[in-house]
Amino acid sequence: MSSDPWGRVDETGTVYVRTADGEQVVGSWAAGSPEEALAYFERKYEGLVVEIGLLEKRVQTTDLSAKDAQAAIGHIREQVDAHHAVGDLDALRARLDKLVEKVESRREERKAQRAKQSDEARKAKEDLVAEAEQLAASDQWRVAGERLRALVDTWKGLPRLDRKSDDELWHRFSHARSAFSKRRKAHFAQLDSQREDARRLKERLVAEAEALSGSTDWGATAARYRELMADWKAAGRAQREHEDDLWNRFRGAQDVFFAARSSVFAERDAEQGENLKLKEALAEEAEQILPVRDLKAARAAFRSVNERWEAIGHVPRDARGKVEGRMHAVERAIQEAEEAEWRRTNPEARARAAGLTGQLQAAVDKLRGQVEQARAQGNTSRADKLERELEGRQALLDQALKGLEEFGG
Template sequence: MMEEIQWSDEYGYVRDNKVYLRGFLGYPDRQIGEVKQSVEASVKYFRDRFETATQKVNELHELVNEAQNKGSYLMKLLHLRQYLIEFDGLGDYPALLDRLDKLEAELRTTIVHNRGRNLEIKRALLQEAEALADSTDWKETSEKFKELKAKWIKTGAVDKEHEEIESQFDAIVNGFFDRRKAYFEQKNEISRRRVSRYEDLVKQAMYLKDSTDLDVTASKFKRLQEQWKKVGKVPKAMAGTTWEDFKKANDVFFERYKKAKGQSGTYVKRVDPKKLAQEKLTKEAEELLQSSDITHASERAKQLLMEWKNVGVNPKFQDRQLSDRFRAACDKIFEMNYLMRVVKRKNFFFDKKPLVDQLQIKISVMSDLIRKDKMELDTYEGNVDGMNMLNKSQTMDKMVVSKLNVQKRKISVKELLLNQFKAELAAIKSR
């Protein structure tokens, strides 16, 4: 015989000292507890528990309203729904679940919109990655790929039907870094072979330095010096003391040679091969300034910069005049290349115009570029001054100083080119 119901309302009831939640939305009645002290106390306890569930739904609404990425709360909502269905409390669950249903519909609409926007952003990032895929500017491109990867992760998911874009992006990024790894492995192998060659030349020089057959040995040392120049650059960490040891062996022998021959000068004048390499690079850079194909000249100038860096002259012994000549030539090439890109984008038939018109266009565009660069420099310097006012004891960051100097150098180069165009125009008009 069924026990008499001790308490009942629309949400639950107590029977046989057991607390039951009435079924809802197709779920059956279920026991949620037992009467411990009294029916009234037990009913109050489970009603209070329902208020806790209500608060969780309220909190979720507040989080979604305040969030920028609202779609990220969908999984939290789904977990909360399951939590409510299994929760032990007395109250209006259908009302709470209805609130969650409406919020879920809003979130899914937002997700559809966001994923469409995410797809547009990721397609743009994919295009940037594709443009960088074949780059051999390992350092700069590595940083750009890291930035792209960070933006990609931050952007969020796309619809499943477009998920192949993820693998496409990963393939490009991984492909670049695989090529970079292979390049440096090959470069390290080349360096190891060069170090081995340098060490062999040092051994030969050390063997010859005490020779008494002076004339024959002097010729051999000269050949060793020529061979040394042709070996190629290696990282300082790998080179060790090979150059110092080689030079010392040369000096020991030729000091004896000079004394034996009664000479006050050096028998063989040794020219620093690194300086010779820099002179060659500088000459090529200055010749590129006369090139009719400024785009090709710009690409070659980038390669020359890398080659200059690879020569590895210690800054203490750098020929500053030579360095300035090289840098100035490269800067002019880059600025001319940028100028011509802007000019031809604004003037489709530039190449067909008379020389006077071409010079006037160059002068106009270059003047505008200088004006914009100076405005940018003034803004940046103002920001730096503001930072220094806030903390006068703090020294200016090296990167800030470097950026300012680069901007000033760009303006200086542009002004040199502008004056050159004006002089050419004046010369034509004076004929």
Template sequence: MREGDTWRVVGQFPDGTPAEALAYFERKYADLASEVTLLEVRHRRGGASASDLRAAAAAVMIKVDGAAAVGDLAALTARLQNLVSALSAASESEAAAAKQAVEDAVAERTAIVEQAEALAARDPQTVQWKQASAEMSSLFDQWQQHQQNGPRLPKAAGQQLWKRFRDARSTVDKHRREFYSQLDEAHKVVRQRKNRLVERAEALAPQGEDGIPAYRALLDEWKAAGRAGKKADDALWARFKAAGDALFQARTERAAADAEASKEKIDAKKELLQQAAPIADEPDLSKARALLTSIQRQWDEIGRIHPREAERALDDDLRKIEQGVRAREDADWKRNNPETKARANDMTRQLHDAIAKLEEDLAAAEAGGDARKIAAAKDALDARRAWLRALGG
């Protein structure tokens, strides 16, 4: 490659034509140019560290120097030098910005500490502890995010702020423990109340299913009784729920008895479903509709069955058959609708005209040997012919 008054050996490309060799080394140059352009774009858009970009630019400059590539390497070197000069000035601005970022971070963490200290200074008897705990957790999360994502603070300032935050957090935790220790007495009252509710619920057992309304009323009282501590609540709830389960079990047994009584009706409807199965294959739509109507009438005469889930499943099976007949009727109406036929005939004529035109285009493309036009014409012809087949033309 000629550079100024001299020639430079770029490299060798065995087992290839001169054109392939030249294209290979031109691509090498294009890759280097892309790297330079990318660095310039990153610098213009901002967001990347100037020092990092300077290091990247220096690495690319080493690759450009004497690169085995065909292209204006001198121009790439000049662009890199201009970029390095611009990044040097940007580094000074970055340093100033970093200093300001540290000052801002100190102010932000100080604000977090002051919020934590204000929370610690509240009267423990007036604090909503669930909310206060959430607030302190949120402040701690903010502190961690500043530590992880913010700039590093000077050691003395960082340690002082952390000590203040840690002390405030410890105070809040101490007040919370003291508050909840005072709730123990209140929990005793709730435990006694819930124990009486359990006894009343267990007394409903002889009533069976008829005791469910009274049990639901007791459940409302349970919900309004308050908390008695997790361990006590879990134990009492287990007894209370067991009393209710016994009542609902009685209802389940009654439903099972109803289901047994409906067994003959279920068998009858299953038999009707078997009779309805050939409807889908009946070619005569009128006969299919007549058979379906007869089965629907017998279905209604059988009446309701239990359980409701079984009834819904059987109804769904019959509904699928009904939907199949209705879909066939809709398709038959559309097929015989004069307006639809007219639109289809018009579309068929348009497709025949389009296919004739595309066949002429294909012949011309084949005569000219244009592979791209031949492929495009064939794709278009295949699509139009598929549409025509779908219309039955």
């Protein structure tokens, strides 16, 4: 009989392995010596040790699924439980039990991780749905459209939830996108209609602008072009393929008109500039008449200047007031001289002035006598009162005498 610490071979060639539950039959051996039998079944044991070690490493370092790991453990455990090896089988069972615990722990970790990922995915999809529903009401068509497309790409990259939850969130997400697309389509359909209306209106404006381009009624036509421009701006934009062409025609018609007007106005401005020089020379000539010493000669000289003035055309508007003001100043000075001469030579006015002067002189003489009489009588208060009245009448007399002098005395 042959034996080692974990097994033996009896006289009949039966091989046993020692376990905590006692000896277990491994098998029978008849092909060689008992030592060869033990060595054979010990190699079987070593093979199990290697197999368990490899499985432990796979469980520790790879993403081996719990299902596959359990299947591999079960397969090895069947071999250990069959007692077809000689060695510490109880130690192998203990290692397998620890490996089962490890696999279960990994399974729970992965389950928790999947639950966490699921919660994160749910939160992410709920956030996507909330943003999509907010974007569904946006009028920022390009920006919102691009953002919704980006949200779809983000959605595709997220893990799926349970079927019911995933379908419900996707339905809300899809509905928000559809609502936005429907609103955008309606908006652009309305915009197309508005742009078609704008195109028809602008074609009419272009037709009128082109018809007016040859007009020489400068003021009225320029005013009408301003009205057409206001109508153009109020019409909105036509379709892109029409807008630029219509604008070029509209602007081109105006350019033709305003270029012609500018040419005419340039000639007129040159002519008015020459007129201004002539009128400034006449204004200077008129100013030489002042001061008026000989009214008749002054009238004749101003009449001559004014006749030549009237024969000259318009001057630039911004210079008109100044040059005309110089002529008006000379004319007013001559008129004032005429009025002074009339007052001086008017017999009726002179007679009225003389009569008033005589009345005032009589009143002054009378008051002077009354003042002297009052003082002679010793009536000082009356004398003072009459003295003040005398001073007032004397001032009026002096003024009347001065006016009488203007009539030549």
